Amino acid sequence: MGTVRIKELKTGMVLADDVTDIKGRLLLPKGRPIGPEHVRIFKIWGIPQVQVAGAPGETQSAAPAIDPARLESLRRGLEERFRLTDRNHPAIREIFSQALQARAAGLFPANDAAPPEPEPDVEAPTGAREDFLQKFIEKEILLPEVPSIVFEMNEVISNPLSTADQMACVINKSPSLTAQLLRIVNSSFYGLPARVDRVSLAVTLIGTRELSSLALGISIMSLFKKIPGRLLNMQLFLQHSLACGIVSRLLAAHKTMRQTEQMFTSGLLHDIGRLVTFIYFPDDILDCLRHAARKGLSLAAAEKERFGCHHGHIGKYMLHQWRLPLSLENNVCFHHEPAEAPDPAPAALVCVADLLVNALGIGSSGERCVPPLDPRAWEAAELSPDCFETVVHQTAHQFNTLNFLLQAKAP
Numbered sequence: 001m002g003t004v005r006i007k008e009l010k011t012g013m014v015l016a017d018d019v020t021d022i023k024g025r026l027l028l029p030k031g032r033p034i035g036p037e038h039v040r041i042f043k044i045w046g047i048p049q050v051q052v053a054g055a056p057g058e059t060q061s062a063a064p065a066i067d068p069a070r071l072e073s074l075r076r077g078l079e080e081r082f083r084l085t086d087r088n089h090p091a092i093r094e095i096f097s098q099a100l101q102a103r104a105a106g107l108f109p110a111n112d113a114a115p116p117e118p119e120p121d122v123e124a125p126t127g128a129r130e131d132f133l134q135k136f137i138e139k140e141i142l143l144p145e146v147p148s149i150v151f152e153m154n155e156v157i158s159n160p161l162s163t164a165d166q167m168a169c170v171i172n173k174s175p176s177l178t179a180q181l182l183r184i185v186n187s188s189f190y191g192l193p194a195r196v197d198r199v200s201l202a203v204t205l206i207g208t209r210e211l212s213s214l215a216l217g218i219s220i221m222s223l224f225k226k227i228p229g230r231l232l233n234m235q236l237f238l239q240h241s242l243a244c245g246i247v248s249r250l251l252a253a254h255k256t257m258r259q260t261e262q263m264f265t266s267g268l269l270h271d272i273g274r275l276v277t278f279i280y281f282p283d284d285i286l287d288c289l290r291h292a293a294r295k296g297l298s299l300a301a302a303e304k305e306r307f308g309c310h311h312g313h314i315g316k317y318m319l320h321q322w323r324l325p326l327s328l329e330n331n332v333c334f335h336h337e338p339a340e341a342p343d344p345a346p347a348a349l350v351c352v353a354d355l356l357v358n359a360l361g362i363g364s365s366g367e368r369c370v371p372p373l374d375p376r377a378w379e380a381a382e383l384s385p386d387c388f389e390t391v392v393h394q395t396a397h398q399f400n401t402l403n404f405l406l407q408a409k410a411p
Helices: 036-044 068-081 090-105 132-138 148-158 164-171 175-185 199-206 208-223 234-254 260-269 272-280 282-295 299-307 311-321 326-333 344-360 375-381 385-406
Strands: 002-005 026-028 049-052
Touching: 026 036, 068 090, 068 344, 090 344, 090 385, 132 299, 132 311, 148 164, 148 208, 164 175, 164 199, 164 208, 175 199, 175 208, 199 208, 208 234, 208 260, 234 260, 234 344, 234 385, 260 326, 260 344, 272 282, 272 311, 282 299, 299 311, 311 326, 326 344, 344 375, 344 385
Parallel strands: none
Antiparallel strands: 002 049
């Protein structure tokens, strides 16, 4: 018996062990010969390798050699990106390894478009720290309105007597939202065996709360797509947000956590407070970028030092104004300090997802470095570093599958 990478599998090889997805569902039992359709399924579910009978004890076929000079260049770049982290922490060690492999293999779109290098800094004047959240509130920013369909869905959910058909009727009022949800349901995000062509069937298969949570995230992110930001590349921001949503959901599935779609929405919206800061307070966030560069801080830490709060607190205020679920508010608010959250576990998963996506270099939300990992956050997440290899490969496939969400119009 030996380990064989998916891209090295050949038709007729026999499985020496069961192949399961991250929720433990059986994809193919041991003893079965592998056919082309099985390889396709493994790729959809992001299975990196399988155990094959009769193969040597080590990996059957070595990965293509990578030019040592290129690998060393990638390593040096990553080391600079990880300079704020504790490289001796087992989770950080594994994330670094997976990020290096992913970059060498080209799993994700190359992104070297870091946030603009701040101009030479001068020390901020004494007393520059302020209650930025209060400033944000007093400015009376006119936030984009959440589509009424979101509130209609919440009303259906809150009624214990509601049916899948009632939820489908609400969703069907928005043709664009209907199309987007059906594309997600029929993608590798779920990996359903048969095509779903009706929202009512999607609600039955996925669940009312889960589908509503997906619709919520899609609707809100769609509100900001056409807003220009002087210091922010919106496409890269949306890529980062989408990837964080995908990884948050995958990590939750590893823990067999219920309502994993809310984790997708939490990851998708985790940096929404930073988005409005870039858009409406560009001079303030530029000051933070300078402060972070000067002090060797993550951008979130610089925000807290300069503003007295960070983008998570701004995000919580926004979600509260939109009357969205308290659990979603808290996941967004505490994703940099999960130990302080009323329920630390889901906020910790968003924290780890944000760190992993920053390490992989998928998009950008303004951070120039991988944020440090609070040991309390890792403890609250209750994950094993072993999960990251599978999560990275699944993220690569699902990110490419769901990329259409970045171009979709608001419902």
